[in-house]
Amino acid sequence: MGSAIGFIGAGNLAEALIRGLRDAGVDGRQIVATNRSRRERLAYLRQAWGITTTPDKGEVSAAADVLVLAMKPADLDQAMRDLQPHITDRHLVISLLAGVRCASVERYMGERPTPVIRAMPNLSAAVLASTTALAYGRHASPERRTVARALFDRVGDTVEVSEDVMDAVTAVAGSxxxxxxxxxxxxxxxxxxxxxxxxxxxxxxxxxxxxxxxxxxxxxxxxxxxxxxxxxxxxxxxxxxxxxxxxxxxxxxxxxxxxxxxxxxxxxx
Ligand SMILES: NC(=O)c1ccc[n+]([C@@H]2O[C@H](COP(=O)([O-])OP(=O)(O)OC[C@H]3O[C@@H](n4cnc5c(N)ncnc54)[C@H](OP(=O)(O)O)[C@@H]3O)[C@@H](O)[C@H]2O)c1
CATH class of the missing domain: 1.10.3730.10 (ProC C-terminal domain-like)
Incomplete structure (x- = not known):
């Protein structure tokens, strides 16, 4: 894997992806995760999967080029307010959030053309059997799309869809x-x-x-x-x-x- 992956949110789906990526041979030092407040959860993930964890979103952004948003949709606003100052040109933002459009995430970056990709994997990522649908935001170049596809190909199959059908994908394959x-x-x-x-x-x-x-x-x-x-x-x-x-x-x-x-x-x- 070229660039390190940073998980913002360390719950069920993040762990399924982390477990799958580790099983697929991704080095634990290439994965960093943070959450809102549950430090014991970070300690568990560090111990279970040999990844790096930190309470600091700035540290995640410094370590990882790919930032995976893995909090509940209701927590996006707070998370993006904290994360947004640390996002630079080298970052790709991948959102796993049900129902949230790429444009809603892009809005936090103001005028900056940050690439945002929306992905809907499922818990079977843990056993490399997820099916992940991907929809691309307006600044997602072919190179960034390839990075996202390669990431989710490691934990199962990927399919590219128009963002208009992402809620249907969520209802069929996410849930x-x-x-x-x-x-x-x-x-x-x-x-x-x-x-x-x-x-x-x-x-x-x-x-x-x-x-x-x-x-x-x-x-x-x-x-x-x-x-x-x-x-x-x-x-x-x-x-x-x-x-x-x-x-x-x-x-x-x-x-x-x-x-x-x-x-x-x-x-x-
Ligand atoms: N579970 C699935 O099967 C599934 C499938 C497809 C998509 N999704 C999507 O994936 C997302 C996560 O779902 P989940 O089931 O993994 O949720 P979850 O288990 O409740 O985990 C949510 C995580 O987000 C963290 N968080 C909340 N606010 C944050 C903030 N401001 N900054 C950093 N981290 C924050 C939480 O930290 P604390 O624990 O410290 O509060 C927790 O680690 C959802 O948006 C959902 O729509 C889930």
Whole structure:
């Protein structure tokens, strides 16, 4: 990795990225993180992942060319007021914030043409399996775009999108792992209620979700086709899917995604 990476915000997503980057071979000395106040959290990250941490945003900016904004959208204003005086021409700012447009981040830099890139990875970055969408601010040159893509390629796949669809990406892929975890929780609980030992229910649910995703990915098959192939008329899968359909499974997912998009728009305001 050419330039050091500085995380402004050291919560769940920052740790997932740090863990993934370390596993992908990025030197711990190339990663520096800061947060608002929880010093014990910084000590933990330093110890767990061998990175550098500091309470001082000025030190992060001095050490890193790439500054990754990883705080909640509501905390952006305070964070940028502190960070902005330390941003110079050599910096690339990457924002992970749901709902916040590149232009809103650019505004803190006034007339300076600081490159800002908006990225939406997910927690699977921790195991190098994130899918990260990237949208570019108006000062993001091809060279800076390459730097951002290379960073997120190390922790999974990347896709470039127009910023107009970033809230949809957030609702599908940023929040998406949580929908899958909820589905897994439900499958494990149902398995236990049906008499499976808890550990067996957990192992079965994990491998089922993993295998299903792997088959779709590796065969590039349409999930609807695969579903039809495993659903014989009058069979057990058919009996189960009839219930899911009657209970509005797909409608619930569609509503959930719409609600997440609405929330992203609210957060960005
Ligand atoms: N979690 C996900 O799966 C996910 C996926 C995609 C995108 N995102 C986006 O990623 C961002 C972070 O989410 P998260 O789940 O990682 O949040 P989180 O766990 O709550 O962490 C937020 C971090 O921001 C720090 N912070 C707050 N104000 C700050 C300030 N003024 N200066 C420096 N650091 C500050 C906090 O520090 P203290 O602990 O000291 O307060 C904390 O380390 C959000 O904007 C979210 O939209 C998250």
């Amino acid at each position: 998406g792992p949580a929908y899958v975890y909820l589905f897994m929780e439900a499958l494990i609980e149902a398995g236990v209620q049906a008499g499976l030992p808890a550990e067996a229910a957990r192992d079965l649910a994990i491998q089922t979700v993993f295998g299903a995703a792997k088959l779709v990915k590796e065969t590039a098959a349409d999930p609807a086709d695969l579903r039809r192939r495993v659903t014989s008329p009058g069979g057990t899968t058919n009996a189960a899917l009839t219930v899911l359909e009657a209970r509005g499974f797909k409608l619930a997912i569609a509503d959930a995604v719409r609600q997440a998009i609405r929330r992203a728009k609210e957060l960005g305001r």
